[in-house]
Amino acid sequence: MIHSLFLINHSGDIFLEKHWKSVISHSVCDYFFEAKEKAVDPEDVPPVLQTPHHYLITVHRGKLFFLSVVQTEVPPLFVIEFLHRVADTFQDYFGECSESVIKDNVVTVYELLEEMLDNGFPLATESNVLKELIRPPTILRSVVNTLTGSSNVGDTLPTGQLSTIPWRRADVKYTNNEAYFDVIEEIDAILDKSGTTVFAEIQGVIEASVRLTGMPDLTLSFMNPRLLDDVSFHPCVRFKRWESERTLSFIPPDGNFTLMNYHVSSQNPVAIPVYVKQSISFFESGPCGRLDITIGPKQTMGKTVEALMVKIHMPKAVLSANLTATQGNYTYDLPNKVLVWDIGKLNPQKLPNLKGILSLQAGAPKPEDNPSLNIDLRIQQVAISGLKVSRLEMFGEKYKPFKGVKYVTKAGKFQVRT
């Protein structure tokens, strides 16, 4: 299965290597560097590469490449999924997944990698199990450890490993018992020049933060489960109950986790929260162009649109932008040719507008195509599909937990073609 792992930063340095079978020289990464040279963008590097003796499967996460070396046939998604799980674990342990953090915690990282795979096959990937084996570093703990000489490494088998519910550890105790659920929906849409919707759909996710004592058995039910078209669950959710009753019944993992992902059925029309009036044009004569964008609210369910942001990947010829924004401010990142207009709250009385001149490289041909706008936004306290949690019940424990549900709508891949 997975033979070796190399962590590579953006400038092409291998800063960590781990081998689960015999050692493979890091020269194998040269094939990867070759492919990286060819690609314009790091995102364009093909995830699967073939070399004479090995296969390289790479994942790009947070400016790092997780490059795994495989020698024999293995489902590529298996490796990709695992590498992302590794990155998730680092994020979970250290708060972020970056080169400096990994270098600072190299021993913990190594211990983690050692536990996660045995002979290239995943052994423990559940965060709860790992945290019992290797405790995450905290300042307090490192001070205590230096004073007492105790270590971060557990010497007994985590209870989760053997049980049928590996995601939860035993003997969880809290003084405040709380269970919070965030229903986050993202609108993926493509609008064309005239503002008509080419394609729109809603994807949602329920993120949970559960801190409950003992072994609670939770049941979460929805007012309108029919909205949900396609779902995927955390392993804790009992699929049979969902099939028969459309309720989520589960013994939750301890801490933060993604309870379910869902797709809202395409029969329901998708509410598009904003409309965009835009005109971008490049003049045939003279090296400049004009840009004029106005954004207004459309179907916002009576809530304010916040954190509104427009991102435009400009054609290569655009040198600078001389614009005026009636609200918020804009920046033009010259090396990457990205124009970002950070608007903030959308005020329906006074619509934000960005207008001005784009100057082009002299002599360069007029760009063929107008750049498309990527829109980012957030609407608090509403799930745009109308999904509502009706209640959360707890069995198996006596205390009464604090419960809370929060709804947020965001723009996912929301694109306006011009």
Add this chain to the structure above:
Amino acid sequence: MSVQNFPPIYSTVVEIFQWLKSVYKNISFPEKGSCLSSGRSLAPRGRRSCSSIGCIVSVPFGSHNNVWSTGRDPAIWEADTDAVYAALSHHLWSTFTAPEAKSSNEDLKEMLESNKESLKLEAMKRVVGLIAKGKNASELFPAVVKNVASKNIELKKLVYVYLVRYAEEQQDLALLSISTFQRALKEPNQFIRASALRVLSSIRVSIIVPIMMLAIKEASADMSPYVRKTAAHAIQKLYSLDPDQKEQLIEVIEKLLKDKSTLVAGSVVVAFDEVCPDRIDLIHKNYRKLCNLLVDVEEWGQVVIISMLTRYARTQFTSPWKEDNEKAFYESEEEKKDQTEATPYTMDPDHRLLLRNTKPLLQSRNTAVVMSVAQLYWHLAPKHEVNIVTKSLVRLLRSHREVQYIVLQNIATMSIQRKGMFEPFMKSFYVRSTDATHIKTLKLEILTNLANEANISTILREFQTYVKSQDKAFAAATIQAIGRCATDISEVTDTCLSGLVLLLSNRDETVVAESVVVIKKLLQTQPTQHSDIIKHMAKLFDNISVSMARASILWLMGEYCERVPKIAPDVLRKMAKTFTAEEDIVKLQTVNLAAKLYLTNSKQTKLLTQYILNLGKYDQSYDIRDRTRFVRQLIVPNEKSGALNKYARRILLAPKPAPMLESAFKDRDRFQLGTLSHSINSKATGYQELSDWPAVAPDQSVRNVEVVEPSSSESEEQSSDESDETSSDSGKSSSGSEKSSSESEPEQKKKTKTKKAPQKKSKAAAAVTAPSFGPVKTHELLHHMTGKGLSAKYHFPRQPCLYQPSMVAVQVILANSSDHSLEKIHIGDRSPAGLNIHCFNTIERLEPEASVTVSMGIDFSDSTQAANFQLCTKEDQFSVSIQPVVGELLMPSTMSEQDFSKEQGKLLGMNETSATVAMATANTSSQAVSKQVLSVANVGVVSSGPNDLHRFAGRTVSSGALVLVSLELKESSALLTINTEKSVMASMLLRDLKQALALA
């Protein structure tokens, strides 16, 4: 073990360290403080104080003396002493021959050899840091390996990391650690046993193969499933180290495959795949078990098991795909039915079992699991069932870029064969400008595959946007896609062609070039009147510099030179001027054009052709020279050329078949979907071919397990229910055990248990005794208005009372609807005084809005006299009463029809009560009758033949007296008879039943 046993070595070690001391004095030496931190900075000799030398040099000496001589660590000495000696001296020698290069690690070595755990740990952490960076730390081996038996678990683990990394290089020294692991394999702590086996099997030293083999065999029979899992991993390690052990390893695999633990299943299948993938006979007996365990196996194991079972199923079952499925696709439903009757294909229940048990996994969060289920359905399911995977695959497109890449590749292959599967989701494959290029091209590929007469206009409109993309590679791919649509769907060929011609005036060269190439192919498929386009292209020729496009235009000119008789010679004239500067491919086409024109229009082009042929004759490329020579011989008649000359025209101007514009994924389906081989489109090492369906299914009985098994569908139901239950039960039991440690009273535990899922229990109880039992009737005990916020309801759960068999179980639901918490809820005085009540334990505190269910037992002594008692809180007392319904004072009793008649015969006369009941019409079916009777009384149904006589039997709870109910149905009425010695109860029961049956 002490020093005396090894005098020669002891003395040698001491000698070595004395030498070491002297060497250290001569070379530069780290300062005392620095050995804790970086250790790289070597202090100049003059700066260090004398005391610090003494201190540091004595540390390694002292510690060595201590560890190595007093035998604190006997494990190490159990190994071959000569080997130790040889290895150690060799190591020291190599260290000192190059002191400068390696001195940076000296301080690490000292730390490792110190007495302090913290120093050792710090050193090991730095060593691991070196390994992580890929730096060589092998010279520290002797110093590290001594710590293998350390008590400090973190230190030990880091040593393991080191050992596994360098054991192969330092085989002799690695042997020193083996006995430690052998001992650890006998530890009572399963975690330590498992990690010892992990490390032992990871040490790639061939001498220890027998030890490993033994350890694996023992571990495979270990109590702990975790250790057995580790053993399964160790099998593969040993196999890669020594393939000769195959036979023995297969025996272990066979044993582990029988393992019922979900933990082991995945790992052993990996071992199976690696060691003996062709031994499918090992799977037969475990097939059903694996299918049933699948849902509970950890996600990584699911992936490997599913792909293994896919291969297995293809060898064991017959094809569920109808031979003439394409025809069936267009035929109407009825005809299809006829066909299935004509060729009776019945799916093997085991085949069905696999399909059914993998289906829920489509909802997994793990993308690899979803993909593996999708490929299983693709390769194994009947064609009409494959569609269920579509939604899940489309869902994966929301995931990371790399996941998208793989999933899109697989969808591309699927969509060629089955457009219908993904057509409804066409819009999910629309390209966004922010997608990576390889994602874009894959989406384009899929959109092209999905194109048909109905949706082509939408797709072409979408393509128009893509052609303008700033990503030129993608724009070029779009043009190719348009070309494919044009050939596939003849209705739009002209539209596409004119669109492509428009693109010829595009400013971007790659776009123009790609258009030319595609137009060339299209014109070839449509050899009708297109001379306009050819002329247009000839005009563009001067502005195009991409060689592939130039070559394409030249070829078009030559092929259709008779359609453009004026332009073609002019193009040739231009080419003659630039010939030497052109690329090879353009030169070849120029020669081609010249030859064709010479044959059709020799008057105008004879000289030009000869000029070009002369240029070609002296070209640098031998391909061009070769081609020129060939063409000259073919077209220019001379005495040597012979007969071939006559056919030159027919050879060069033969009508050529049009090229097929095909998908790049056309032949990808030769690989199993979801595999690495499919992704790279070539066979990867270790790829297992998916065999074709056998014409005749092999013997099915091989999968039968000796133990009597229920039919497969039943077993599936059961096991999945069980798995559901176990997951919830494990939660319960562990919480239960938690409680028992804190609160020792057994009642408390029972209470919490009943509290957990009251509905579930009552349902279960009903299911056992009465299959068609309606909802439980709940009665009010205390209204919250009278109870100052405390409300109580009760119902009869109809289960035997846990406390005393003569009691009737009652469940009370207490709820607090006030705004303050209620404390100390308990049962106070009761009347009649002799009333036997089993109270629930005092509830210390009931928060506002909370409710709690408690169970109690009441001995009603077979009378319907109400049980009065007081429900007390800390402040108040409320008199309440539970009025039993007569039917609840019974317990169902099971008896056969014969017994029933016999007992009935004993209870005649005084003991018989009967009445005629006017039956409501809705109640005449036997099911409705049982339902009504059971809703009134807790009795059991006596099974009887299909006649109009229904019998029910029960016993009173307190005295256990028999109560027999029989109901004889007539036209619109029925004769209801009750036989029991409790005549009061009989009459009350009769009244209740009469009421229930007469009701609607």
